[in-house]
Amino acid sequence: MPTDPVIEVAGVTKTFAGVRALGDVDFTLRRGEIHALVGENGAGKSTLIKVLTGIHTPDSGSITRNGHISTIYQEVNLVPLMSVSANLFLGREPRNRFGLIDRARRDADAAELLRGYGITADVSSPLGTLAVGEQQMVALARAVAADADVVIMDEPTSSLEPREVETLLGVVRKLHEAGIAIIYVSHRMDELYRICDTVTVLRDGANVHSGPLKELPRIELVSLMLGRSVKEIEKHGTTAFGEGHQADTQPVLEARDLTSKPRIGGVGVSIRPGEVVGLAGLLGSGRTETAKAIIGALPLDRGTVLVAGKPVAHNVKASMRAGISMLAEDRKTEGIIPNLSVRENIVLAALPRLSRFGVTSRSKQDRIVDTFVKRLRIKVSSPEQKVAELSGGNQQKVLLARWLCTEPRILLLDEPTRGIDVGAKAEVQALIDELAREGLAVLLISSELDELLDGADRLIVLRDGSVAGELEGDQLTREHVLTAIAAEVTDDSGDHAGSHQDSR
Amino acid sequence: MTVSETSRRHRAVLPKAARTKVLQRQGAAVALVLMVAVSWLVFPRFGSLDNLRDLALQGSFLVVIAIGMTFVIITGGIDLSVGSLYALGGVLAAWGSQYGFLAALALPLAVCGLIGLINGLLIARTNMAPFIVTLASLLFARGLLLAITDEGANTYQIPADSAFVELGRGTVFGFGYPIFVAAVLAVLGGMVLNRTNFGQNVFATGGAEQSAVLLGVPVAKTKVLVYTMSGTLAGLAGALTAAYLQSGVTVIGVGLELDAIAVVVIGGTLLTGGMGTILGTVIGVGLIKVIQNVINQIGTLDSNYQSVVSGVFLLIVVVLQRILRR
Numbered sequence: 001m002p003t004d005p006v007i008e009v010a011g012v013t014k015t016f017a018g019v020r021a022l023g024d025v026d027f028t029l030r031r032g033e034i035h036a037l038v039g040e041n042g043a044g045k046s047t048l049i050k051v052l053t054g055i056h057t058p059d060s061g062s063i064t065r066n067g068h069i070s071t072i073y074q075e076v077n078l079v080p081l082m083s084v085s086a087n088l089f090l091g092r093e094p095r096n097r098f099g100l101i102d103r104a105r106r107d108a109d110a111a112e113l114l115r116g117y118g119i120t121a122d123v124s125s126p127l128g129t130l131a132v133g134e135q136q137m138v139a140l141a142r143a144v145a146a147d148a149d150v151v152i153m154d155e156p157t158s159s160l161e162p163r164e165v166e167t168l169l170g171v172v173r174k175l176h177e178a179g180i181a182i183i184y185v186s187h188r189m190d191e192l193y194r195i196c197d198t199v200t201v202l203r204d205g206a207n208v209h210s211g212p213l214k215e216l217p218r219i220e221l222v223s224l225m226l227g228r229s230v231k232e233i234e235k236h237g238t239t240a241f242g243e244g245h246q247a248d249t250q251p252v253l254e255a256r257d258l259t260s261k262p263r264i265g266g267v268g269v270s271i272r273p274g275e276v277v278g279l280a281g282l283l284g285s286g287r288t289e290t291a292k293a294i295i296g297a298l299p300l301d302r303g304t305v306l307v308a309g310k311p312v313a314h315n316v317k318a319s320m321r322a323g324i325s326m327l328a329e330d331r332k333t334e335g336i337i338p339n340l341s342v343r344e345n346i347v348l349a350a351l352p353r354l355s356r357f358g359v360t361s362r363s364k365q366d367r368i369v370d371t372f373v374k375r376l377r378i379k380v381s382s383p384e385q386k387v388a389e390l391s392g393g394n395q396q397k398v399l400l401a402r403w404l405c406t407e408p409r410i411l412l413l414d415e416p417t418r419g420i421d422v423g424a425k426a427e428v429q430a431l432i433d434e435l436a437r438e439g440l441a442v443l444l445i446s447s448e449l450d451e452l453l454d455g456a457d458r459l460i461v462l463r464d465g466s467v468a469g470e471l472e473g474d475q476l477t478r479e480h481v482l483t484a485i486a487a488e489v490t491d492d493s494g495d496h497a498g499s500h501q502d503s504r
Numbered sequence: 505m506t507v508s509e510t511s512r513r514h515r516a517v518l519p520k521a522a523r524t525k526v527l528q529r530q531g532a533a534v535a536l537v538l539m540v541a542v543s544w545l546v547f548p549r550f551g552s553l554d555n556l557r558d559l560a561l562q563g564s565f566l567v568v569i570a571i572g573m574t575f576v577i578i579t580g581g582i583d584l585s586v587g588s589l590y591a592l593g594g595v596l597a598a599w600g601s602q603y604g605f606l607a608a609l610a611l612p613l614a615v616c617g618l619i620g621l622i623n624g625l626l627i628a629r630t631n632m633a634p635f636i637v638t639l640a641s642l643l644f645a646r647g648l649l650l651a652i653t654d655e656g657a658n659t660y661q662i663p664a665d666s667a668f669v670e671l672g673r674g675t676v677f678g679f680g681y682p683i684f685v686a687a688v689l690a691v692l693g694g695m696v697l698n699r700t701n702f703g704q705n706v707f708a709t710g711g712a713e714q715s716a717v718l719l720g721v722p723v724a725k726t727k728v729l730v731y732t733m734s735g736t737l738a739g740l741a742g743a744l745t746a747a748y749l750q751s752g753v754t755v756i757g758v759g760l761e762l763d764a765i766a767v768v769v770i771g772g773t774l775l776t777g778g779m780g781t782i783l784g785t786v787i788g789v790g791l792i793k794v795i796q797n798v799i800n801q802i803g804t805l806d807s808n809y810q811s812v813v814s815g816v817f818l819l820i821v822v823v824l825q826r827i828l829r830r
Contacts, residue, residue, distance in 0.1 A: 071718070073718070077712075077714070077715040077718045077719065078712070078715055078719070079707065079708045079711035079712045079715055079716065079719075079778065080711065080712065081707070081711040081712075081774075081778040081779045082704075082707050082708060082711055082778070086704060086707070090704055090705075090708055090719055090720075090721065091701065091704075091719065091720050091721065093701060093704065100695065100699035100700065101698070101699045101700065101701070101703075101704070103698075103699070
């Protein structure tokens with residue numbers, strides 16, 4: 001394998017408004033390697049990527065680039081309203097002899113190119129009509145077709161379903177075989193160990209480790225990222241969930257026959273106080289829809305929701321009054337209000353209870369905010385800090401605090417740890433555990449099977465909008481879940497389950 | 505991903521997308537065809553060749569301005585200065601006509617193009633809102649216009665024997681030259697928009713600006729170009745009008761920027777940017793002009809109802825866009 005560096009960074013420092021984002025960082029990417037770049041949120045990964053691509057100019061240090069760099073970001077950075085083929089060839093369109101764009105050839109080239117990535121969608125339709133995974137693949141195809149020598153992938157799999165992840169990893173391997181160097185940023189250990197050769201760990205803006213990944217045990221890697229000792233982590237495990245919970249016998253939430261065609265049909269969920277029930281299933285299997293149906297945010301064809309045996313009218317207001325709260329999946333669009341302060345974000349949902357004749361008591365607000373900031377260990381300089389300035393994990397905690405201060409009995413959590421770093425993830429998981437211990441009924445939706453298996457007392461597996469199985473006790477294993485998901489579904493899901501086992 | 509899953513996801517998306525496409529792209533066209541058919545039947549004079557020629561000529565000036573506006577709006581911007589630049593272009597053309605054809609044409613294009621360029625530079629380089637920047641030029645150009653014409657007291661006439669007048673009043677088979685100018689520009693505009701790299705950059709800039717930057721689209725340059733183009737085209741429309749009227753009229757063009765925005769939006773271009781067609785804009789102009797023409801034919805109806813009807817039309821289109829985009 002050729003080993004000459006394609007990117008070499010030496011002693012790079014970058015400061016934003018007095019805050020050091022990168023301090024004296026060295027980083028070398030060699031031709032043809034897949035290099036994992038890991039670190040908690042705020043460790044400086046994004047800044048390093050932006051320095052590499054030239055978006056930021058470093059304050060000091062040197063960067064040598066021996067090739068063309070393309071970056072694939074977590075959010076697909078393409079233009080949704082333009083056609084798939086226009087996106088693919090933007091800036092280097094095929095021309096006819098008059099110098100005009102040859103649209104027929106562009107479509108034909110695009111269709112052929114994408115076939116190699118397993119996409120058969122109509123290339124002349126707007127990109128926005130494709131599924132996220134397919135869009136991601138288009139972005140990747142674009143980067144590769146642009147003759148990139150280096151492809152930087154920033155959390156490319158965070159919004160993909162398992163099957164799409166497999167396709168993407170397959171493409172990454174193909175790029176690798178073609179001699180393209182890849183910088184792979186991800187929080188997912190499994191993926192990193194499956195495809196990466198080398199790893200660089202950033203912590204607090206410094207490079208704390210660079211070297212071959214295979215020789216580095218997982219637990220060592222986590223301890224490097226967190227800056228905590230291996231022993232400490234061994235004691236607590238990689239997820240922060242405790243043992244099973246004491247659950248009362250009478251369910252506090254009972255949802256029956258939830259049907260909203262075509263997305264869910266006949267889904268039933270019951271949760272006892274103190275119990276964490278997990279919803280498993282592939283993307284699009286109806287997990288989020290089930291949670292939305294329970295809280296009354298999804299119009300139902302039929303179905304009832306009972307809280308403590310009493311039926312609840314099917315609207316969000318009534319559900320919240322009955323004690324149901326939901327933490328939405330996409331905290332950017334459905335949750336936080338970035339320009340409001342931490343205090344304002346937290347008390348938002350509880351305002352009606354805190355106010356009299358429309359006037360809110362500031363001292364009551366401060367008291368509640370103070371309690372939750374402490375209890376959830378939210379890292380803020382003051383409650384008046386803007387939420388936008390917080391890290392993903394702390395934003396998630398602010399949201400959690402918002403719903404907790406309405407004193408719910410039932411908490412619906414949709415992907416509560418998505419896109420937040422390992423440390424914050426563990427804290428959020430520990431919090432979920434703690435809340436259940438205090439008697440809250442929790443519905444946990446997660447794409448990470450480990451999180452569900454560790455965190456939930458019981459699992460409901462959804463497939464194509466209906467319940468494919470319920471697992472408890474000894475059945476809470478990866479194999480059981482995959483079997484439930486894959487049952488009746490044809491061969492390629494079976495392959496998928498197999499590949500997961502290989503990876504372990 | 506399996507084929508069945510792909511198709512299942514697409515089944516949910518496509519009918520709506522198709523519906524949106526038909527209503528947005530062809531909605532104005534359908535309305536135009538209906539309007540023309542009904543007018544033809546109800547008003548015998550509507551279908552006369554004279555009336556149709558007149559209709560086309562009246563529409564041609566607005567088409568020239570609206571082509572520029574279409575580009576601006578697709579980048580997600582707005583250009584409020586075109587009404588003032590239109591009037592300024594007319595006066596400059598009339599004044600310049602004493603020095604010959606070339607001066608009469610070049611002067612308005614250069615000056616209005618320069619003001620457009622300044623608009624574009626301010627918007628692209630300083631990130632100021634297009635609304636504010638072009639509002640400033642609207643006031644600036646209108647003020648300049650009033651200053652050089654002694655508050656409109658001084659009207660520059662174009663000599664009747666000048667070649668420049670021919671540009672506005674000359675005809676082929678009775679169809680005025682401005683119609684052909686507008687038609688050629690519309691075809692060129694459509695080609696630039698859909699078949700050149702610049703056109704793709706215009707769509708990308710308006711569709712997702714941040715992404716466009718990351719995709720290597722020269723966003724700032726694209727913005728500068730569209731505002732320069734819009735200013736130049738407004739100046740050209742002014743010059744054509746002056747040639748047609750044989751004088752530089754100072755009071756015209758007030759509120760014309762709003763007509764231009766209206767026809768662009770009626771033609772299916774998204775006011776938020778990223779999507780639109782020149783053909784749609786031309787159809788939008790046709791629709792507005794047919795409505796005006798019909799109201800004139802009724803005769804008993806106050807001509808102010810033209811605006812009322814245009815306003816209602818605009819509202820319907822915008823509401824439809826909003827509903828369909830959900």
